[in-house]
Each structure stands twice: as structure tokens, then as C-alpha cells.
Amino acid sequence: MAETFGNMGLILKLDMTSLSSTTEDATPLYKKYLGGRSLNHYLLLRDVNVAKVQAFDPENELIFGVGPLGGTLFPSSGRYQVTFIAPLTTSGLGDANSGGAVGPAIKYCGYDSVIVKGKAAKPTYIVVENEKIEFLPADDLWGKGCNDTTEILKARHGEDVEVMLIGPAGENLCKYANIRTKLTNSLGRSGGGAVMGSKNLKAIVFKGSKPVKIAEPEKFLELCNNLQKDIMDPDMGPIHGATYELMSKYGTPGLTRMIGQTGMVPIKNWQECGIWEKDEELDGPGLVSRWGMKRDACQGCPIHCHSIYHVEGKYATHGGGPEYETTCAFGHKCLVSDGAAVLKMNTLANDFGFDSVELANMFSTLMEWYDRGIIDASFTDGIPMTWSNADGVLELIPKIAVREGCGDELAKGPYWVGLDLGEEALKYVYHQKGMVATGVETRSTIGAMLSFAISNRGSHHLSGLPTAEWVNNPSVAVYVAGYEEAGDIQSYHPEAKSNLVRYYENLFGLPDSLGICKFTYGHAGFWHDSVENMDKFWDYLVKGTSYATGIEYTKKDFEEIAERSWQMERALIAMRGMRRVDDMPNWRCQNEECPGDHPVGPIPLPKIDMEKFNKVVDQYYKLRGWTNDGVPTRAKLEEVGLADLADRMERYL
Numbered sequence: 001m002a003e004t005f006g007n008m009g010l011i012l013k014l015d016m017t018s019l020s021s022t023t024e025d026a027t028p029l030y031k032k033y034l035g036g037r038s039l040n041h042y043l044l045l046r047d048v049n050v051a052k053v054q055a056f057d058p059e060n061e062l063i064f065g066v067g068p069l070g071g072t073l074f075p076s077s078g079r080y081q082v083t084f085i086a087p088l089t090t091s092g093l094g095d096a097n098s099g100g101a102v103g104p105a106i107k108y109c110g111y112d113s114v115i116v117k118g119k120a121a122k123p124t125y126i127v128v129e130n131e132k133i134e135f136l137p138a139d140d141l142w143g144k145g146c147n148d149t150t151e152i153l154k155a156r157h158g159e160d161v162e163v164m165l166i167g168p169a170g171e172n173l174c175k176y177a178n179i180r181t182k183l184t185n186s187l188g189r190s191g192g193g194a195v196m197g198s199k200n201l202k203a204i205v206f207k208g209s210k211p212v213k214i215a216e217p218e219k220f221l222e223l224c225n226n227l228q229k230d231i232m233d234p235d236m237g238p239i240h241g242a243t244y245e246l247m248s249k250y251g252t253p254g255l256t257r258m259i260g261q262t263g264m265v266p267i268k269n270w271q272e273c274g275i276w277e278k279d280e281e282l283d284g285p286g287l288v289s290r291w292g293m294k295r296d297a298c299q300g301c302p303i304h305c306h307s308i309y310h311v312e313g314k315y316a317t318h319g320g321g322p323e324y325e326t327t328c329a330f331g332h333k334c335l336v337s338d339g340a341a342v343l344k345m346n347t348l349a350n351d352f353g354f355d356s357v358e359l360a361n362m363f364s365t366l367m368e369w370y371d372r373g374i375i376d377a378s379f380t381d382g383i384p385m386t387w388s389n390a391d392g393v394l395e396l397i398p399k400i401a402v403r404e405g406c407g408d409e410l411a412k413g414p415y416w417v418g419l420d421l422g423e424e425a426l427k428y429v430y431h432q433k434g435m436v437a438t439g440v441e442t443r444s445t446i447g448a449m450l451s452f453a454i455s456n457r458g459s460h461h462l463s464g465l466p467t468a469e470w471v472n473n474p475s476v477a478v479y480v481a482g483y484e485e486a487g488d489i490q491s492y493h494p495e496a497k498s499n500l501v502r503y504y505e506n507l508f509g510l511p512d513s514l515g516i517c518k519f520t521y522g523h524a525g526f527w528h529d530s531v532e533n534m535d536k537f538w539d540y541l542v543k544g545t546s547y548a549t550g551i552e553y554t555k556k557d558f559e560e561i562a563e564r565s566w567q568m569e570r571a572l573i574a575m576r577g578m579r580r581v582d583d584m585p586n587w588r589c590q591n592e593e594c595p596g597d598h599p600v601g602p603i604p605l606p607k608i609d610m611e612k613f614n615k616v617v618d619q620y621y622k623l624r625g626w627t628n629d630g631v632p633t634r635a636k637l638e639e640v641g642l643a644d645l646a647d648r649m650e651r652y653l
Contacts, residue, residue, distance in 0.1 A: 001025050005215035006068035006548035007035060011043075012111040012133075014126060016199045017058060017118030019135040026112050031551060032641065035112055036067035037095065037512035038565035040083035043115065045568055045645060048085065051575040051652040055087035055094070055191065056173065056198035058119040064106065064164075065113040068549050070515025071104030071212050071299070073224045075231055077516050078298035079103055086190040086457070088175045088358065088413055090434035090582065091573040093457040096178070096192050097512050099298030100185035105162035108208030120200040125165075127157060129207040138202035143168060145351040146180045149203060157205050165203035166193040167353025168401040173197055174411040176358035180350065183320025184306055185298070188355045190435060190457055215550030223547060227540050228302050231520060237529025239471055244303065247524065248295070250284020251305040252324035255524065257283060259324070262470055262489055263444035263594070263601035266437075267332045268387070269364040270430045270588055273441040273605060274598030281339030282331040287322075291343060296320060301517065315340040319347035322356070328439035329360030334367060334393065341390035348394065352401040357460075358413055359400070361436035363393050365414040368428045374421060381405045427587045432459035433578070442585070443594050443605040445469050445489040450501045450616055453583050456569040462518065464505030471528050472600075479531045480504070489601060492612035494619035502623055506562035513565065514545060564640040567632050570624070571645055574631045575652040583617060583630055585610075 001009050004027055011024040026039075033039040040063045044050065053059045063083045070077050080103030086094030106114060109128050123138040141149050146167045153163050162181065169177035170193030177193030178186045187193075214220045234241035246254035259265050260275040267276050280286045291311050295304035311317045315338070322343065330336055330345045349356040363385070369375045370385035377384040381399070383392040399407035409417055415434040418426040430437050435458025442449040447466040455463045468476045469487055477487030480503040483496035491497065504522070511518040520526055527537040538555055546553050584590070585608045595604040621628060625636030631653070637646035 001027060003213070005213045005550045006072065006545070008107050008110050008112050008210070008212070010111050011113040011115060012128070013115045013117075014133070015118045016116065016120040016124065016201060019120065019124070021133040030068070030549065032561070032564070034067060034513040034561050036065040036070070036515055037081040037083065037097070037509055038561055039113060039513070040065045040081055041565055041568040041572070043113065044083050045572060047115070050085065050092070050572050053085055055085050055092070055195055058199070059117065060085045060195060062116040062192065062195055062199070063113060066103045066106050067112075067513050067515030068545055071107040072214065072548055073221065073300065074516060074544050074548070075224065075228045076298070076301040076303065076520040077104070078300050079511065079515050079517050080106065081512050082179065082187045082192050084192055084195050086192070087173070087194050088189075088191040088435055089458040091456060091458065091578050092576040093569060093573050094190040094192055094195065095457050096187035096189050097462065098179075098181065098185045098187045099301070099517060100162070100181045101299040102162045102164045102181045102206065103515055104299050105206035105208055107212055108210050109206050110208065110210045114204070116196075116199060116201065118199065123200050123202055125153070125201070125203040125205065127205045127207065130209060141202050142171060146353055147183075147351050153203060153205055157207060161205050161207045163203055163205050166196045166201075167351060169353040169411075170194055170197035171202075172401065172403045172411065174354065174400065174403070175413045175416065176355040177353050178355045180353050183308070184322070184350060186350070186355070189357065189460060191355075193353050214548050216547040220544065220547040223540065223544050227544070230536070231526065232302055236527070236533060239473065239525040239529045240527060240533065243525035246284060247305045247519070248303050250288050251307055251321070253282065253287055253322065253327050254284030255324055256328070259439070259470075260598055261600050263596055263598035263603075263605050264441050264448070264470065265328060265332060266430070266439060266441040267596065268335055269333050269368040269428065270441060270594065271368070272596045273444060273594045274596030276332050277597070278337040279332060281337060282327045282342060287327070287339055287343075290339060298517070301520070303520065305519070309343055311340045311343050313340065315344040317344045317347040319343065319350060321350070322346040325439050326356040326360065329357050329364065330393070332439070333360065333364035335387040336390045336393070337388070338390055341394070345390070345393060345397065348397045352397065354397075354401070357438055358436055359397070361430070362400075362410055362414050362417070363396070365418070365429055365436070369421070369425055372428070374425050379406060429586070430459070430588055431586055433457070433582055435459050440465065441594060441605065443589055443608060444601045446492055446613075446616070447486070447489075447497050447500045449585060449589065449608060449613070450497055450620065451504070453585050454501065454620065456573050462508065462523070464501055464508050465523065466500045466504045467522060467525065467528055469500060471525050473528055475531055476528050476534060479534055492609065492616055494616045497616050498620040498623045501620065505566055506559060509562045509565045510541065510558055513561065514541070560640065564642065566624075567637060567640050567642060568645065570626070570630070571632050571637065571642070571649050575649055578630070580617070580628070580630045585613065
């Protein structure tokens with residue numbers, strides 16, 4: 001293997017069935033796939049019969065990928081991606097991204113990616129120390145929470161190790177269990193923790209000592225210094241500056257009121273939206289001033305968007321975070337205004353190893369079902385699911401983790417429970433492709449609606465929520481989409497909205513493939529004050545990767561890699577049966593208006609105009625090179641260098 005820069009050059013393969021490991025040369029794959037998310041997709045499609053393998057089959061793989069900038073001095077380079085066949089989503093695509101320090105630790109052990117397949121005969125954990133791989137018994141760890149397990153493994157293997165693990169929710173195959181690290185970082189959506197549990201894998205401990213070599217270190221260091229200054233510079237513009245100030249002081253909860261301005265914050269299980277007058281303990285300033293102890297950050301990040309909190313009294317707890325998604329889901333959607341109670345819920349969700357978004361949405365959905373008479377207290381083991389019932393939520397969380405009583409049913413997730421209850425219940429599950437939405441009211445912004453509906457893994461904001469739409473900067477909207485209408489939140493302009501969403505879908509795939517944080521590079525308000533700023537951050541990404549790796553990349557190369565990655569995702573879900581009907585808004589979006597207090601969007605938010613929306617979808621499919629049913633064409637796959645995938649897809653279909 002030739003000397004590599006930025007990347008480490010190897011893929012580590014861990015077989016849980018045989019308790020053995022092998023490696024693969026990764027160097028031929030960098031130019032075409034970068035690493036991280038894009039490379040993950042390639043490897044999953046190459047190794048797994050994605051049309052037939054189910055989430056808990058031993059043949060399913062968990063593929064952890066970092067990317068060429070992960071673990072370097074590039075700002076916000078503590079991210080990594082996992083890809084798998086998912087238990088939660090109807091599409092079967094499992095993808096999640098996390099910060100912390102596990103991504104860099106994988107590289108310091110000498111690997112760009114780690115693939116886990118098979119199933120151990122009994123509970124097991126793995127220690128990766130450079131080339132030394134150990135499979136060790138985890139019987140004494142099985143059943144323990146994430147916090148206790150981390151402490152035990154650090155005491156056993158050293159305080160400097162990084163631990164990636166699951167809690168009881170993953171062990172018991174809860175469909176929305178996640179993979180955890182540190183106090184608050186999670187590979188959080190679509191059920192990766194349950195897949196890890198199905199393999200009897202409790203944890204992977206990383207202890208590496210290898211350097212990440214940089215091809216042009218002097219140029220790379222200068223670029224990283226300038227980039228960090230620009231990220232923190234208020235003179236980059238009011239949108240950029242306000243985003244940095246709010247995120248660095250309060251984390252993502254600091255954006256609550258900003259998001260609410262357009263009606264994008266959902267309230268009462270999406271029956272209302274906008275600004276909630278009772279959330280003074282849930283927005284960033286309210287949380288931090290009452291319970292915040294200090295700021296925390298992922299490796300290499302100047303923003304410090306995480307908080308460490310401590311609560312005394314009835315809801316005594318200590319933990320990390322929370323994110324806006326958690327405060328919104330447990331708070332706004334469940335009408336729980338007590339910030340201390342929400343922090344307790346966050347701590348329990350993290351320790352048990354839940355995706356806090358899906359868990360909280362399970363409760364907000366139960367509350368609406370209860371309110372409408374679809375269920376009664378007997379459905380939840382005698383606990384009435386009334387609005388604001390924080391104590392009831394806290395009582396049920398442990399039961400779901402161990403699948404005790406009603407917890408066995410609730411561990412399936414809102415969509416699947418709704419499916420069991422019947423058509424009336426399913427109306428009030430605010431989902432796409434079986435995964436309930438993150439904290440964005442999609443009737444507020446048509447680009448966001450398209451992004452959530454089209455999303456290959458299900459309803460969420462991290463595959464392509466179009467920032468230029470909700471920050472409403474016309475010049476940037478024209479830059480990314482070619483039309484001012486792209487920045488009009490209620491416009492159904494087919495070309496404008498299609499171009500807008502495709503741009504952000506492709507853009508968001510790049511940080512996931514590079515090992516950096518998409519919040520810093522295009523997801524929140526960073527860089528969105530001017531066209532010049534947008535050009536500047538693209539220049540940072542392209543030059544930074546080229547300086548790190550010694551491989552000459554251009555913006556066009558990045559755009560092609562991002563397009564290729566999205567086409568691989570879509571081919572995967574097409575082979576699993578996803579079609580146009582699965583890209584349509586959920587029942588509530590199609591049939592109900594949404595009242596609320598918000599100064600920008602119309603009040604009430606209108607239901608989605610399906611005639612206009614379908615014209616947008618038609619144009620989006622055309623732009624992507626898909627059939628009218630949302631399936632990638634052979635011509636498009638061949639155009640992006642995926643002729644072999646086209647052959648396989650034709651056989652499966």
C-alpha cells in the first residue's frame with residue numbers, strides 16, 4: 001500500500017460470528033468516494049444484498065466511516081458516519097452521523113472505515129488498539145446503561161480510550177435505539193443501536209497512536225487558522241455572526257426562537273407551530289442560565305455547542321446536551337414546559353441508548369391518541385398519557401428500554417405502533433418512510449417539505465434542509481438555485497424548489513463524507529450572508545481536502561461525488577421497494593392547516609397543495625434523472641460512474 005495523507009489507507013473488517021478481523025486497502029476508493037458517508041454507501045451496496053437482507057440478519061453490516069479531514073486540525077473535524085440496513089424506516093436505509101471523538105480515534109488506530117458483520121454467540125465487546133484487535137466477553141456489561149459501561153471500560157482500558165456503545169434499548173432491539181459515545185453524542189436515527197445489539201456487540205473501544213499525515217502541512221495549517229477565524233468572525237455577516245453567537249453560548253436550543261419565526265417549530269404533536277409562550281425554560285438562554293455548568297465541544301470544534309448540565313430537586317440529574325431536537329420533542333411537542341423534567345428525560349434517553357427524537361415523538365403521539373380517545377390508560381399500563389405528563393413519560397422510558405409491559409409495543413416506534421392500531425391512529429403520526437420528523441414543521445416551508453418527503457432514510461433535517469429558504473436571503477437563494485423564489489418559504493416554483501433541495505442534499509453529503517460537521521458548513525446560518533461567503537467556504541472545503549490528502553480535488557469533483565452518493569442511496573431504497581407514493585407528505589400535511597404564533601409565515605399554515613407539490617416532485621425527479629416513480633434510470637447511473645449498480649438494480653427490480 002502506498003503512503004497516504006489525510007486518509008489512513010485501510011478498512012478494518014470485524015466478523016462477530018468468527019470473532020476475527022481482516023483489513024482491506026482503501027486507497028483506490030478515495031478519488032471517487034472521498035470517505036465517510038459516500039464510501040459507506042459504496043461498501044454497503046457492494047457487500048450486502050440490500051434488496052433482501054433485513055436489519056437483524058447477521059449478513060447486515062454496520063459500516064463506520066470517517067473521511068479525509070476527520071481527526072485533523074480542520075475546524076469541526078470530529079464527525080463520523082454509520083450506514084446499515086435499518087429496522088425503523090420503511091426504506092431500510094440506515095444512516096447516522098455523530099460528533100465527539102470516536103471518528104478521530106478510528107483514524108488514530110490506522111483505519112478510515114470499520115465494518116462489522118455477523119453475530120457473536122454471546123455478548124461481546126471489541127478493543128481496537130492499532131493493529132491489535134481483541135474480542136472480549138461483555139456478559140458483565142450487558143444490561144448496564146451507557147454511562148456506567150463507559151466508566152467501566154475506561155477504568156479497564158485507560159482514560160484516554162474512546163468508547164462507542166449501546167445501552168439496554170439496543171440490547172433489547174428497540175427499533176429506535178442509537179449508538180452512543182460520551183455524555184451526549186449519538187449516532188442517533190433509524191435504529192443503528194438495535195442492529196449493534198442484534199450482533200451481540202456491546203461496545204467498541206478505540207485506543208490508537210498513529211498520526212494523520214498531511215500532504216502539504218504548511219498550507220493546510222494556514223488554511224485551518226484562517227478558516228477558524230472566519231467561523232468565529234461576526235463581520236462575516238449578521239446571519240453568520242448570530243448563528244455563531246447563539247450556537248457557542250447555548251447550542252442548538254439557542255436557535256429555537258429563530259426557527260420559530262417562520263412557524264417551523266412544531267407544538268402539541270404538530271397541531272400547532274411557531275413560538276410557544278411557555279418555552280422560556282427550553283430555549284438556550286433559559287436552559288443554560290438555570291442548569292448549565294460549562295460548554296463542551298466535539299474534537300477540533302471552535303463552536304462548543306454542547307452544554308454540561310446539573311439539576312437538583314425533584315428531577316435531579318446530570319448530563320450533556322441537550323439538542324434543540326430533544327427539547328422540542330419532549331418539550332414543545334408534549335407540552336412539557338418544565339426544563340428540569342426535559343433534562344431528566346434527555347439523561348435517561350442517552351443512558352438507555354435511545355434516539356431521543358423518536359422516543360419523544362412516541363410520547364407526543366401517544367398523548368394525541370389519548371386526547372382523541374384512540375387509546376386509554378390501559379394501553380400504557382395504567383398511565384394516562386395526558387398532555388404535559390412529564391412524570392408519566394419518565395415512568396415509561398425504562399419500560400420501553402427493557403420491553404416490559406406496554407414497553408414491548410412502544411419499542412417499535414410511533415409509525416409501527418400506529419400501523420398496529422389502525423388507520424385513524426396512523427393519521428397523527430408525523431412521519432415520512434416510517435421515521436417521525438425532527439423539529440421542523442414542514443407545512444411552513446415548501447422546500448423543507450420536499451426535503452423531508454424525498455429524504456431517503458425518512459423524515460429529518462440532516463439530509464438537505466435548505467438553509468437559504470428559511471434564512472430568506474434572496475441573493476444566496478439565486479446563487480444556490482437560480483431563482484429568487486427559492487427563498488420564498490411558501491413558493492411552489494418547481495425549478496426553484498427542486499434546484500434548492502438538490503443543492504443542499506448534495507452539499508450536506510460532503511461534510512458527512514469528509515468527517516466534518518455540517519452545522520459549520522452550510523446547515524445553520526453559517527456563510528449565508530452573501531454569495532462571496534458561500535464561495536469562500538466551498539474554497540475552504542476543496543483546498544483543505546487537497547492540501548490534506550495530496551489528491552487534487554475541484555469543486556466539480558465534489559459535486560460529482562455528492563451526486564453519486566445520492567444516486568447510490570436512492571438506488572438502494574428503490575431496490576427495497578420505495579416509489580413515488582413514499583415521497584408524498586404525510587396525512588396531516590396533506591389534510592390539516594396548522595395554527596400558531598409566528599411573524600413570517602402565513603397563519604394558519606395552509607395544508608400542502610398536492611397538485612402544486614406533485615409538479616415540484618416531477619421537476620425534482622427530472623433533475624435527478626429518475627423515472628416518474630422515483631427510480632434512478634440506467635442512463636443516470638452510468639453518467640455518474642455506477643454502471644455496475646445499474647446492472648444489479650435491473651436484476652433486483
